[in-house]
Amino acid sequence: MLLLLAALAAACSDDGGDGMPPSDISSAAAAPSPTGTLTPPPTLTPSTAPTPTEPVLTETPVGGPAQVIRYGDTSRKVVAFTFDAGSDAGYTAMILDTLSANGVRVSFGMTGKWAETYPGLLERIVSEGHTLINHTDGHKSFTGNSTGTDGLSEAARRDELNRTEQIVNDLTGATTRPYFRPPYGDFDESVNVDIGALGYTYNVMWAVDSRGWTGIPAAQIAQRCIDLAEPGAIYVFHVGLASEDGPALQSIIDGLRAQAYEITDLPGVLE
Numbered sequence: 001m002l003l004l005l006a007a008l009a010a011a012c013s014d015d016g017g018d019g020m021p022p023s024d025i026s027s028a029a030a031a032p033s034p035t036g037t038l039t040p041p042p043t044l045t046p047s048t049a050p051t052p053t054e055p056v057l058t059e060t061p062v063g064g065p066a067q068v069i070r071y072g073d074t075s076r077k078v079v080a081f082t083f084d085a086g087s088d089a090g091y092t093a094m095i096l097d098t099l100s101a102n103g104v105r106v107s108f109g110m111t112g113k114w115a116e117t118y119p120g121l122l123e124r125i126v127s128e129g130h131t132l133i134n135h136t137d138g139h140k141s142f143t144g145n146s147t148g149t150d151g152l153s154e155a156a157r158r159d160e161l162n163r164t165e166q167i168v169n170d171l172t173g174a175t176t177r178p179y180f181r182p183p184y185g186d187f188d189e190s191v192n193v194d195i196g197a198l199g200y201t202y203n204v205m206w207a208v209d210s211r212g213w214t215g216i217p218a219a220q221i222a223q224r225c226i227d228l229a230e231p232g233a234i235y236v237f238h239v240g241l242a243s244e245d246g247p248a249l250q251s252i253i254d255g256l257r258a259q260a261y262e263i264t265d266l267p268g269v270l271e
């Protein structure tokens with residue numbers, strides 16, 4: 001049990017690089033949400049082009065529980081890279097330069113707070129063809145498992161996701177749907193239900209953690225990311241300075257390509 005807890009704690013610090021402090025959850029005690037009045041007919045497919053003028057707050061479920069994914073298509077030598085952005089700008093510009101120089105498109109897990117703080121970097125991410133993952137607004141644990149806090153209510157979870165989607169959409173016109181990345185990797189079935197209802201079809205976990213957040217040097221990060229390659233694997237990295245994932249990136253790309261792996265974003269391994 002202790003081992004399990006230790007492992008969980010380690011895994012959950014996925015956010016060593018991007019983790020915002022799990023600040024107060026007072027907003028979790030959210031105001032009662034409007035129920036059942038004048039809700040539009042259910043939309044079965046989340047729109048890829050949300051209309052900013054229309055309030056995104058809705059009680060109408062648009063989908064069943066999200067699917068937890070760690071791999072995409074395992075029949076091909078292809079891997080998906082995901083970079084979480086939740087605290088400092090860190091190595092984001094370097095990461096974008098490296099990706100661009102190598103013709104690689106990836107997915108970025110974005111908090112609303114980060115997007116608001118670094119709109120120029122967000123615009124670059126989108127304009128250079130990368131895709132986005134909703135990493136919530138304030139990086140609170142939805143279940144409280146890793147933070148010793150109460151979990152968020154359904155209304156608070158919805159608010160976290162909608163705020164980030166609104167910010168990203170206002171700034172770039174892009175959407176974070178249908179991808180959700182749980183802060184600290186914390187989720188349970190109620191989270192899958194709540195996010196699925198908002199059009200987040202995929203709860204994006206990972207098969208390979210660079211573990212850059214533990215402070216290991218870039219060469220060690222690169223070696224592990226190359227050694228752990230598997231068809232369809234989803235990788236998690238962080239943009240923040242606390243992790244040397246950025247400086248390790250070129251070596252990782254070189255090493256995976258030497259093994260004939262294609263590197264892509266989430267749509268690239270899921271479609």
Ligand SMILES: [Zn+2]
Binds near residue numbers: 183
């Ligand atoms: Zn995070």
